[in-house]
Amino acid sequence: MTREAQRAIPEDNAVSAERLRILLVDDEPNIREALREYLSSINNHHVVCAAGGPEALAIFKPGQFDCAFLDLKMPEMTGVELLSRLKEQDKSLPVIIMTGFPSLDAAIDTMRQGASDFLIKPFNLSEIKVTLERVVREQRLLKENLRLADRLRHQERIEKLNKELQRRIREQHIIHQISETIDRMHTSEDIYQGMAALAARYLDSEKTAVLLLDRASGQLLVIAAHGFGPEAIGQGAPGAELGVLGKVAAEGQPMFGQGATDKRLSAMLPLRGAFFATPIKIRDEIFGVLLVGEKSGGASYDGEDVFVARFLCQKAVLSIENIALYESMVANMHSTLGALVGAMEAKDPYTRQHSRRVTNFSVLTAQAMNLSIDQVESLRFAAYLHDIGKIGVKDHILLKDSRLSDEEYEQIKLHPVIGEAIIQAMDLTQNERSIIRHHHERWDGNGYPDGLERENIPLLARIVAVADAYDAMTSDRPYRKAKNRADAMVELRRCAGEQFDPNVVEAFLEMLVRYAPSEGGDMSLRQIGVGMEG
Template identity: 35%
Template sequence: MENVKTRLFLERKIDEISVLFEISQSITSTLMIDEVLDSIVNFSMEMMHALRCELRLLDPTGTFLEVRAARGLSKSFLTSTPIKVGEGILGCVISQKLPISVVDARKDPRTRHLGVVKRERIAGLLSVPILQRGIPVGVITVYTSKPRDFAQNEIDLLTTFASQASIAIDNAQMYAKTKEQYLSMVMALAAAIEAKDSYTHGHSQKVMEYAVKIARRLDLSPEEVETIRYAGLLHDIGKIGIKDVILGKKEKLTSDELAELRRHPNYGATIMEQVDLLRDIAPLTLYHHEKFDGSGYPIGLKGESIPLGARILAIADMFDSMIADRPYRKAYPYDYVIRELKRVSGTQLDPEIVTVFLAILKGEEAARIPSV
C-alpha cells in the first residue's frame, strides 16, 4: 500500500516537473513582456485547473500592485481592486513573501473590496509571490468560484512555477531595457545624420511618421511597423559616409559626385548589418531609392522584389522631400505634390501604396478642414 502511494506520488511529481519544464521552455521562448505575462497566467490556470487568474506586478514606486495580465476576470473587478503592499490578501503575499491560500475569500477578514469580490462570484483563492533574487516583484493569483482548500502540493507547484516565471519576466524586462537603449541609440544616430546634412533636417522624423501611417493602414504586424519606424528614421544614415562638400553643394552635382551620393544606401546598410538589433532595417535602407519600374539604385530592383518596407519609405521620402522647404528651394504647393505622386505612381512608386497614401492624406485633409 505504501509502495503504491509512493509510486503515485513520484508519478505525479514527474508529471509536474515535466509540465514545469515544458512551461519554462514556452515562456522563455518569447521576450515580449506582455506575451510572457499572458502565458504565465494561462499556464497557472492550466496547472491549477482554475478558470480565473491574474498577475500583478509592483508599480515603479513599489507601493501598489498593478494588474499586468488576467483571464476570466471582469474589467470592472480588475480596475476596482487596487492593492497596496501589506494590505489585503495579495498585499500580504507580497510583503510576507509567502503564498496564501484561502478556502473562501468572502469569509476572510483580510479580504478587501468585499462587494466587488462577491459580485465577481469569487470564493477560493491561491496567491503566490513572484520573487526576483529574493525580492518580491509581483503575485500570481488563481481564483475559484466555489470554496476550495488548496492542497500543499498545489501551493508548492504554483510557487515553483512562480520562480520559473520570475526568470522569464526578468529576461523580458532586460530585453525591454535593451530595446529602450537601442531606441535612444537610433535617435542619436538620426540626430547625427541631421547634424551633418542640413537638407535632411527634420526629414527623417517626417519620413518615419508617414511610413508608419502607411504601414499601419496596410495592416502590417506590430514588428513590421517597428522595423519601418526605425528604418524611416535611419534610411539616410549612410550619408554619414558622404563628403560634406557633396552634401552641402547647392549647384548641380557632377556625375562623379552624384555617383558618390548614390552610395549612401550601401553605406547605410553596411552600418546596420554590424548591429544585431538593426539588421532587419538594413534591406529597407539599402533599397529605399529603388524605383518600381526598376530604374532606381543601387541595383535596379523592380516591382515587388523591392522589399515592401523600402517601397513604403520611397513614397514617404519623396512626399516629404517635396512638401517641405529646403535651404535651396521653397516647398512645392500641396496640390502639385499630389499630382506628382500620381504621375510617378506605377513607374517610380508602387501604385497600390500610392493609393493608400493618398487616402491617408485625404483623410487628414478632411479632418483639418471643418465642414461648413
C-alpha cells in the same frame, strides 16, 4: 570440533526439499549420537553435531539449517545464550530446547528468547519426530509469510516509485507547458494575465489573481485575475489588512489560508474554502503575490501545488526581466540611432526634420494600405533611419550647394549600403533592414544599390521611396526651390509604373488628400489622376 561437526555441510541446492538440515548441540556424547542416528533415519536428514555453544557458532551460517536442537544446560554456554546468539543471525530458525531439569521459569525464558518448543529428557523418540514435523511446518509457514511480506513490500515500493515517477512526469509536463506558453508572450501585461490563467489551469483552481506590491504605500493591487470577474482588476488594499497575502508579501514565503477567515481579502477577492499564496520575486525583492484558490472538488492544496506555483512565478519573472531588458536596449538603440540621424541632419538646414516627415508619410500610407501592425511599426522605426548611411558620406558632397557631379553622385549612391552596415549588428527585422538598403530601388529596375525591380523590391522600401521623393520635391534645396504639393503629386503620378510602385503612389496620394486637404492653388484628385486609369 567433533567428528560429526567436521563432516562437510552440503550446499543448499544439494539438499532436496524433503531432506532437512539439522543443527544438534549437546554436551553429552551418548545423547548426541543417539539423536543424530534417529534424526538421520527419519528421512535421511542431514544432521550436524556440536558439543557446545562456541563450536556451534563456529559452524553456523544463516539460512543453512532448517532447525536446531539445543541442550539447555551446557558448561561453556547455556542453551538460552546460544539460542539468543543464533536468533540474532537467523530470526526464522526453529529452535527446540532439550533439558533434563525442567522448570516453568526455564520454559518461559526459552520461549521469550524465540524457542519453538521445549522437550524434557528422557523423551520418547516418537515425540522428537512429532515435534520436528510441527516446528518445521511452522518454520515453512513462517518463511512463506516472510517471503510474501517481502514480496508485498517490494510491490509497495514499486507502486510508490511508479507514483513518484508519474508525479514527476506530470510535473515536468506542466513545467514544459508553462515555459512554452510564457515564452510566446511578449508584453508584461500578457505575462501577468497568463500567470493567472496558467495557475488556474495547471493547479486545477477556479480563482487566481496576480497582485503587485506598491512599496511606497504598502498596497497590494490586483493587475490580473481569473474567475473573479473584471471588477477585480485595479482593486487594492494595504497588505497589512489582507491577512495571509500581507504576510506573504512581508515575509516572502508561501502560506495557506481559508477564505472565510480573511474577511478583508474576501471583500476584495471573494473566496470559498482553501487557498494559498506565493511571493513573486525579482532578484530576491518581493514585488507581488500570486493567489490561488478554490481547487476543483474542494480538495486541499499541497506541496506539489506550491512547487508548480513557484516555478510559474520564477518563469514569469524571468520573462518580464528579459522584456524589460530588451525594451531598454531597444530604447537605447533608438536613442543612439536617433542621435546619429539628428547629428547628420543638423549639418544641413535644408534636410532638417526630413527623416521625421518621411516616417510620418510612410506610416500613414501603410495604414491607408491596411498593412499589419508589425509592418506599420517596422516603418515607424526604420523609415526614420533610411538615410543614416549619409553619415558616412563626406560633408563637402553632402552639403554641396550646387548640383552633384557624376562622381559625387556615385558617392551619394553608397549611403544605403553604408546604412545597412551601420545597423548590421543590431537586432532589426529583415523588413527593417530592407527599408534602409532598398529605399532607392526603382520599379523599372534602374535604381540602386541592387537594381531590383517591381515586386522584388520589398514593399516597405517601396513605400519609403515614394515618401522620400515627395518630401525631397517639396523641400527647398540650395540649387532649386521646393515644388508645391500639387506639382509634387503630379510628378509622383507621372513616375508611377516607372520609378515607383503604382499601387503605393495611389495610396500615398489618397493619404495626402485625406490628411492634408487641398489648399488654394492645389489641384483636385481628378486633375492629378488619383483613382483614375491612365
